[in-house]
Amino acid sequence: MKVRIDHDLCMGDRNCNKVCPEVFAYDEDQMQSQVLVDEEVPKHLEDLVRRAATECVPGAVVIEE
Numbered sequence: 001m002k003v004r005i006d007h008d009l010c011m012g013d014r015n016c017n018k019v020c021p022e023v024f025a026y027d028e029d030q031m032q033s034q035v036l037v038d039e040e041v042p043k044h045l046e047d048l049v050r051r052a053a054t055e056c057v058p059g060a061v062v063i064e065e
Contacts, residue, residue: 001041002064003049005033009060016052016061023049024061033060 003023005016010032016024017033022045027034041049053061 001046001049002039003035003037003041003053004062004064005035006060006062007032009058011058011060013057015055015057019052019055020045020048024052 005024007030012026012031012033014026014033017026023035023037023041025034025036026032049061049063053059053063
């Protein structure tokens with residue numbers, strides 16, 4: 001699984017950061033979330049990343065399986 005943030009949709013509400021801080025961080029300068037992993041999401045974090053995507057109201061967390 002890979003994950004990215006659609007920055008056109010990100011509202012900067014930090015929900016993904018709260019759900020999975022191992023994968024998502026908040027960029028204070030851009031006021032948007034960023035993905036911390038460059039490659040595949042570690043298997044043990046995949047369920048949290050899916051939850052973060054579900055809780056992202058504007059749909060800015062994009063999962064590529």
